[in-house]
Amino acid sequence: MTKLLTVRDLYVQYETDGLVTRAVNGVNLYLNKGETLGLVGETGAGKTTTALSIMRLLPGNGKIVSGEIEVEGQDTLSLPEASMRLLRGEKMSMIFQDPMTSLNPILTVGDQIAEVVRLHRDFGEQRVQQRVDEILGLVGIQPQRKTEYPHQFSGGMKQRVVIAIALACEPELLIADEPTTALDVTIQAQILSMMNRLKRDMQTSMVLITHDLGVVVRMCDRVAIMYAGEIVESGLTEDLFAGSAHHPYTTGLFGSIPNLSVSTDRLNPIDGLMPDPTDLPTGCRFHPRCPQAMEVCQRLAPSDWASNTHTIKCHLFPGAEKREWSA
Amino acid sequence: MSQLQRETRVADGSLSLVQAKHRKQSRIKQVWKRIRKNRPALVGLAILCIFLFFTVFAHLIADYDTMAIRHDTAHRLEPPSRQHIFGTDEFGRDIFARTIHGGRVSLSVGLISTFVAVLLGGVVGLAAGYYGGRFDGIVMRIIDVLMGIPVILVAISIAAALGPGVTNLLIAITIAQIPRFVIITRSMILTTVGQEYVEAARAYGSRDAHILFRHVLPNAMGQIVVQATMNVSSMILATAALSFLGMGVQPPAPEWGSMLSDGREFMRYSMHVVLYPGLAISFASLALNMLGDGLRDALDPRQG
Numbered sequence: 287m288t289k290l291l292t293v294r295d296l297y298v299q300y301e302t303d304g305l306v307t308r309a310v311n312g313v314n315l316y317l318n319k320g321e322t323l324g325l326v327g328e329t330g331a332g333k334t335t336t337a338l339s340i341m342r343l344l345p346g347n348g349k350i351v352s353g354e355i356e357v358e359g360q361d362t363l364s365l366p367e368a369s370m371r372l373l374r375g376e377k378m379s380m381i382f383q384d385p386m387t388s389l390n391p392i393l394t395v396g397d398q399i400a401e402v403v404r405l406h407r408d409f410g411e412q413r414v415q416q417r418v419d420e421i422l423g424l425v426g427i428q429p430q431r432k433t434e435y436p437h438q439f440s441g442g443m444k445q446r447v448v449i450a451i452a453l454a455c456e457p458e459l460l461i462a463d464e465p466t467t468a469l470d471v472t473i474q475a476q477i478l479s480m481m482n483r484l485k486r487d488m489q490t491s492m493v494l495i496t497h498d499l500g501v502v503v504r505m506c507d508r509v510a511i512m513y514a515g516e517i518v519e520s521g522l523t524e525d526l527f528a529g530s531a532h533h534p535y536t537t538g539l540f541g542s543i544p545n546l547s548v549s550t551d552r553l554n555p556i557d558g559l560m561p562d563p564t565d566l567p568t569g570c571r572f573h574p575r576c577p578q579a580m581e582v583c584q585r586l587a588p589s590d591w592a593s594n595t596h597t598i599k600c601h602l603f604p605g606a607e608k609r610e611w612s613a
Numbered sequence: 614m615s616q617l618q619r620e621t622r623v624a625d626g627s628l629s630l631v632q633a634k635h636r637k638q639s640r641i642k643q644v645w646k647r648i649r650k651n652r653p654a655l656v657g658l659a660i661l662c663i664f665l666f667f668t669v670f671a672h673l674i675a676d677y678d679t680m681a682i683r684h685d686t687a688h689r690l691e692p693p694s695r696q697h698i699f700g701t702d703e704f705g706r707d708i709f710a711r712t713i714h715g716g717r718v719s720l721s722v723g724l725i726s727t728f729v730a731v732l733l734g735g736v737v738g739l740a741a742g743y744y745g746g747r748f749d750g751i752v753m754r755i756i757d758v759l760m761g762i763p764v765i766l767v768a769i770s771i772a773a774a775l776g777p778g779v780t781n782l783l784i785a786i787t788i789a790q791i792p793r794f795v796i797i798t799r800s801m802i803l804t805t806v807g808q809e810y811v812e813a814a815r816a817y818g819s820r821d822a823h824i825l826f827r828h829v830l831p832n833a834m835g836q837i838v839v840q841a842t843m844n845v846s847s848m849i850l851a852t853a854a855l856s857f858l859g860m861g862v863q864p865p866a867p868e869w870g871s872m873l874s875d876g877r878e879f880m881r882y883s884m885h886v887v888l889y890p891g892l893a894i895s896f897a898s899l900a901l902n903m904l905g906d907g908l909r910d911a912l913d914p915r916q917g
Contacts, residue, residue: 375817387809402817
């Protein structure tokens with residue numbers, strides 16, 4: 287399989303009033319064509335920052351300090367802004383979290399979809415409108431509704447419109463930033479299965495940002511777990527859900543999901559909070575909260591331990607690595 | 614490109630133009646439809662139209678030289694009658710004629726100064742709000758200082774420096790209100806730029822100018838339009854105030870404010886001298902305020 291997206295050693299920071307927030311600290315990830323990669327983590331783990339860096343849409347005070355991002359083998363970080371603009375919407379699209387606010391309230395939805403098509407396709411108006419009807423049909427909205435305004439749509443329908451805008455030019459790469467977080471559970475299921483279908487039909491690859499592990503298992507081929515701006519564990523979805531070795535943080539995440547077959551009085555959250563990104567702990571970022579922290583964790587940042595498709599960034603594993611090799 | 618392709622392309626192009634035109638027309642139509650349903654706005658519009666009619670055709674309705682400025686001492690301070698429907702002033706001039714001719718100055722100063730101030734203030738506010746940074750900082754500090762001085766005081770100092778006259782009055786009043794529109798535009802732009810749909814537009818590859826004119830400005834427009842229409846009425850009042858103070862229109866030319874100022878000596882026994890220019894000012898302000906309110910609602914598609 288060919289790689290569509292590669293992110294190497296990405297470091298991103300925000301500067302506000304001389305305070306440096308280190309949001310992304312050495313992220314490595316790749317996405318094969320046609321694949322869905324789940325990017326999972328708590329709020330503030332750097333998921334959205336990673337996505338915005340890929341789109342090169344970081345806010346003014348955000349800066350990519352170092353690292354490489356390649357889309358179809360092309361280094362996008364060195365592209366001038368004008369060429370980058372041509373890629374957005376055409377080759378890569380992004381769906382934002384809140385459909386309520388990501389549509390312009392004073393333009394009809396048809397107009398907003400047509401806008402992307404006009405920007406990237408040299409179509410006459412008739413074909414633009416044809417494409418609008420077509421894409422509305424694909425996301426399950428009657429084309430007649432294209433003359434309506436966003437406030438006339440429900441939340442789920444709005445998210446369909448947002449998806450229609452993102453997919454109007456059949457991009458190779460779709461970044462969906464928590465596309466269903468603002469929706470209720472039944473609508474969530476509808477939207478997810480629709481996205482899956484469209485992704486398959488258009489052969490689009492997807493980075494799905496979420497903190498819902500249930501969504502991950504439905505949608506993703508591979509998963510990367512983020513913590514404090516690092517990917518602490520990544521692998522095939524089976525590695526994460528069925529594998530035996532895990533990063534303690536992943537174990538904690540799974541442990542905090544209520545189990546249907548066991549009755550408990552309380553949920554089991556991970557103790558403590560995500561570290562302050564302006565003042566990250568030394569060594570392993572997770573050690574202050576880690577139940578299995580060792581002395582070495584405070585001093586040294588762990589390196590990746592890999593077994594086939596599964597990668598874990600934890601000091602518990604270099605030994606394990608050796609054992610597995612000998613076994 | 615083959616002949617056929619070229620032809621389809623031309624056909625497509627003209628079609629898109631037609632459709633674009635259609636869309637624009639239908640938007641104006643839509644706003645009009647909403648205005649029509651809004652009774653206060655309609656009343657405001659009607660009053661304004663009556664004012665415009667009388668001021669535009671003032672020279673046909675009442676001759677300027679013989680009725681508005683020629684003294685007729687035999688008919689001083691006459692109460693309203695068939696001959697002089699608003700009565701006459703202390704020099705025997707017809708107050709109705711003076712009111713409609715005075716409206717030319719008051720209304721045009723109010724409208725033109727606001728229009729220019731919205732344009733100039735808007736451009737500065739737009740640049741400051743959209744690009745931010747050092748430019749924004751410098752502009753806003755200057756505006757802060759200017760805002761510390763009351764509008765009327767700024768207008769008075771400029772008018773005093775430039776000397777009396779309608780043009781100078783217009784310049785003074787325009788400059789005095791620019792800071793307001795810089796602030797209004799900037800704050801509207803700031804709230805709109807922060808919206809997710811602007812980020813979304815960037816994410817599907819829109820250019821800065823496109824984002825500005827298609828997404829940011831139209832969304833900010835409603836508030837600016839309302840502020841502008843309401844501002845026209847306060848600028849009519851400011852024009853009146855400056856003329857009242859003797860810095861605007863020079864006698865014998867009529868103007869609502871100077872008519873009030875000249876008439877105040879006679880107000881005790883000949884109320885009509887100040888009543889009609891006063892009513893003209895009040896009704897023009899009221900009409901503009903009602904229309905402004907209606908426009909804001911009409912420009913927002915969420916309002917039915």
